[in-house]
Amino acid sequence: MTVCKNQFCLPLLLLFCLLTLGASAQQQPFIGSLTDQNHWVDSVYKKLTKRRRVAQLLFVRAHTNKGQAYADSVGQVIKDQQVGGLVFFQGGPGRQADLVNTYQKLAHVPLLVAMDGEWGLGMRLDSTIAFPYQMTLGAIQDNKLIYKMGQEVAAQFKRIGAQMNFAPDMDVNNNPDNPVINYRSFGDNKYNVAEKGIAYMQGMQSGGLLTTAKHFPGHGDTNVDSHQDLPQLPFSKDRLDSLEEYPFREAIKAGISGVMIAHMNIPALDTTAKLPSTLSRPIITGILKDSLGFKGLVVSDAMEMKGVTKFFPNGEADVRAFLAGNDILELSEDSKRAIKLIRKAMRHDEITKDELKARVKKVLSAKYWVGLNHYQPVNTTNLSADINNAPAKALVQQLGDAAVTLLKGDSLIDRLDANKRTALISIGVTALTPYQQALGHYFTNSMPFYIPKDMSVADMNTLLQNLKGYDQIIIGIHDMRLRPASKLDYTSNVKLMIAQLASLPNTVISVFANPYTIAGLPGIEKAGALLACYQKDDFMQIAATKIITKQIKAAGKLPVSVNLYFTNGMGIVMR
Known part of the structure; x- marks a missing residue:
């Protein structure tokens, strides 16, 4: 044995041991564990x-906006049935934290708490940060931002x-009329969907959160909402394997911890009539587990749908x-009934122990x-401040800035003059918008106008007359509904007026709506400049104004094909 006489040898050895311990202390990926x-x-x-072994597989619904009687009824289910987990829906963060603490006291084995958070807590809870929709994220070219999110x-x-987050949504939305996925998807390009979904998943899992790619084998090309009826995917096995399943296959390779199964009838994969994929052993065990080699958590979509x-x-x-x-x-x-019926199936040897x-x-x-093996109650002190922190809010704006997509008109934006007479128009609203307010600080010789979605023809004609004296017209099209369809x-007359406005000289249009x-x-394609801004939120309106006022350069690219004029991947990256 060689004896080290160097005075630095022992400290180096200690350092090596500390580094080794540190490396081994890092959390192992869930699949590996x-x-x-x-x-x-x-x-x-x-x-x-x-009975309670079966109950560990049941996750029940929870809310904090349905009153005390509802909250107590969920608590009684936990106490009586000892289910494995909860799925929280609408409510508030403080109320939810308090209720989680209450519910965990009733559970003999700590509950796994899950939520649908495709765009963060804001998807379900008030008074929390809502990150951009996945369609908006699909336009971003820097996936490191999505990982950070x-x-x-x-x-x-x-x-x-x-x-546990029931996200990301890894459906390829290749049907513009999809009523249930649509803006929840990263787009209609399977490679982009896979890359964005994996970046988001890896960011969440690096933070110790379980994730769930959904809705396997792909809910993007349907025109039926599975909440209301059973959609059918009539495509061939080859098509499903090469397109719909592609993002899931890549996510599995990248180590995703969970996959959620869709309620869809898919004859090419299982010929059983009217059988949803959620109930199909050939699809779940045969394809997902055996063929794709998925070892993680397989989660059904809501069994009440x-x-x-x-x-x-x-x-x-x-x-x-x-x-x-x-x-x-x-x-x-009915979770109690489910436990009883599953135990009955086991007694009949339909499934092995x-x-x-x-x-x-x-x-x-x-x-x-x-x-959860070392469960600690939620500390509710400073909860609101912690989840609404300044860096997270700044990240939302950064994501919005990176997503805005300039479809045409970089030369017009370069020519816009802050001192020329400028009309600032917002359509689909009944009051001044953040878009107009921010632009007004830059275009000092400007006048704001707003056009409700059902404006009368007489009022439209008056507005068009008033606009003749303006050198530049900057327009925002706003979809103010809760979700961007x-x-x-808008009325057909308002849509016709948009075409008229687009044909005027020096017109810039920002669409704060679903890109479809x-x-x-x-006629909107005739505008001098056109920006796709994906959603109505203030951060997207501010992002658009930054590009129009030349504070930042447009960098987003269209994640879907809209029509013959504007196809997937389009977007002028300004230099």
């Missing part, structure tokens, strides 16, 4: 009764006591979902991975 022996998981599993979403989820209960009522859907291979049954119509054991241990492993709800709405505005 599933092959490890886990004494906590084994111990908890052994202590559970047969994922990290912030993870921090905010964990701060309110949630450990019409897409699954219409043809399989009275708890039959729950049993079939269990038999098909789902690890987590989300939002059963080993299969149940593997699934329950997978759920328990997820609880261990997020730290593919078609604007551009297809329903024939």
Whole structure:
């Protein structure tokens, strides 16, 4: 053995040991952790009764905006059934944190708390930050920003006591009329969807949050909302494999922790009549688990949706979902009945004890991975300030700035003069907008106008007359509905007036709406400059003004094909 006589040898050895310990202390990816022996998981599993083992696979609905009686009823379900987790919907962050603390006291095994947070807590909770929709993110060219957003979403989820996000949405939205996915998708290009979804997922998982790619094998090309009925995917196996499944396959390779199954009938993959994919063993076990090699959590879409209960009522859907291979049954119509029927199926040897054991241990492993083996109540001190922090708000604006897509007119924007007489018009609103206010600070010789979505013809004619004296016309088209649909709800006369305005000289138009709405505005392509801004929110309006006033350069690219004029990937990157 060589003896080191150098005085630096011992400190270097200590440093090496510390670095090694530090590296080993870093959290192992969830998928990798599933092959490890886990004494906590084994111990908890052994202590559970047969009924409560099944109950670990059931996640029930929770709200904080439905009153005390509703909250108490959920608490009673937790106390009586000892379910595995909760899925929180509408409410407020402080109320939710308090309720999580209350509910966790009722659970013998800590509850796994999940939410739909495709654009962060703001998707469900008031008084929280809403990050951009995934369609908006699809326009961003710097995926590091999306990774950073994922990290912030993870921090905010964990701060309110949630450990699992039913996101990202990895559907390829290749149907502009899709009523349920649409702006929730990163776009219609499978490669872009995969890259953006993986960046978002990796950011969240690096922050210790479980993630769930949805809705396998792909809900993007449907015209039926599975909340209301059962959609059908009539495509060939080759088409589904090469297009719809592509982002999920890539996410699985990248180590995503969960996959949510859609309620869709897919004859090419399972010929059983009217069978939703959620209940299909050939799709879940055969394709997702066996062919694609997915080892993580398989989560059903909500089991209360019409897409699954219409043809399989009275708890039959729950049993079939269990038999098909789902690890987590989300939002059963009746969790008590579901537990009873699944146990009955097991007594009839429809599923083996080993299969149940593997699934329950997978759920328990997820609880261990997020730290529930050392559960601590949510600290509600400074909760609002912590989740509405300044860096997160700045990141929202940064994402908006990077998403705005200049479809035409960079030369006109360069020529805009701050001193010329400028009309600042917002359409679809009844009051001054942040867009107009911000532009007014730059264009000092300007006048604001606003046009409601149902403006009378007489008022339109008066406005057009008034605009003849202006050198520059800068327009915002606003969809003020809660969610941005593919078609604007403007009257046909207002849509015709947009075409008239677009044909005037030196006209700049920003569309604060779903990009598909551009297809329903024939003539808008004649505008001197056109910006796709994706959503109505203030941060997007501010981002557009920054480009128009030459504070920043446009960098976004269209994530979907709108029409023959504006196709996927278009966008002038300003220099």
